[in-house]
Amino acid sequence: APTRYEAEKGTYSAGSTVDTNHTGYSGTGFVNSNNAVGAYVEFAVDAAAAGNATVGIRYSNGTTANRPADVLVNGTAVATARAFNATADWDTWATSTLTAPVKAGSNKIRLSATTAVGLANIDYVDFAASGGDGQAPT
Ligand code: GCU
Ligand code: CA
Secondary structure (H helix, E strand, C coil): CCEEEEHHHCEECCCCEEECCCCCCCCCCEEECCCCCCCEEEEEEEECCCEEEEEEEEEECCCCCCCCEEEEECCEEEEEEECCCCCCCCCCCEEEEEEEEECCEEEEEEEEECCCCCCCEEEEEEEEECCCCCCCCC
16 A cells, blocks of 8 residues: 655645645645745655655646646656646645656655646645555554
């Protein structure tokens, strides 16, 4: 099973807020980024071994326009201006899933807005590394 990393427990660009004014989020809120190119949410995720990982990004975009973002792993873009398309409203969440190479140990996954309106609202990342999640077995 993937490991869930809540956006509100990650790091985010100055001016971003953890909000609760829309329903359906996981954890204690979601990150509403500041409105700027380069606005970001970053997740520190653990992988037991190097390999390809599946990254599922849960977001909401209650506008009518795409909110594209670059996806960077350890500073390297693995997706450029990836679409975070409109959802029905701000209470409706969608998951955008991509595959990205990771190294063993801690990895930084950053969503970085490519337009002046900033990111979609970001709820969490579900992260599944091919070699396991780096957590002790339970
Ligand atoms: C509204 C909405 C926020 C969202 C913002 C935006 O203010 O309530 O959750 O982040 O629009 O357009 O980015
Ligand atoms: Ca916002």
